[in-house]
Amino acid sequence: MYTVIVEKQCGCFKKSGHEAETSFDNKDDALLFANERKNFMNDEWCGKHNFFVEETGSDLLIKMNMAG
Numbered sequence: 001m002y003t004v005i006v007e008k009q010c011g012c013f014k015k016s017g018h019e020a021e022t023s024f025d026n027k028d029d030a031l032l033f034a035n036e037r038k039n040f041m042n043d044e045w046c047g048k049h050n051f052f053v054e055e056t057g058s059d060l061l062i063k064m065n066m067a068g
C-alpha cells in the first residue's frame with residue numbers, strides 16, 4: 001500500500017476540497033497521482049507556494065516550500 005500525503009496544507013488546499021491522504025495498491029499509480037497533483041497545485045493555486053514530491057518508504061509526501 002502506497003499513500004500520497006499532502007504534508008502542509010495552505011489555504012488553497014483547504015479551499016480545493018482535496019483529501020490530504022490517498023492510498024494506492026501499486027506504486028506506479030501512487031507516483032503518477034502524486035506528480036499530477038503536485039503539478040496541478042503548482043499551476044492552479046496561489047503561486048506563493050511551491051510543491052514537490054518526496055518519497056519516504058511507501059509514502060509519497062507532497063511537500064511545500066514558501067516561495068519568496
Ligand SMILES: [Zn+2]
Pocket residue numbers: 010011012013045046047048049
Ligand atoms: Zn497556497
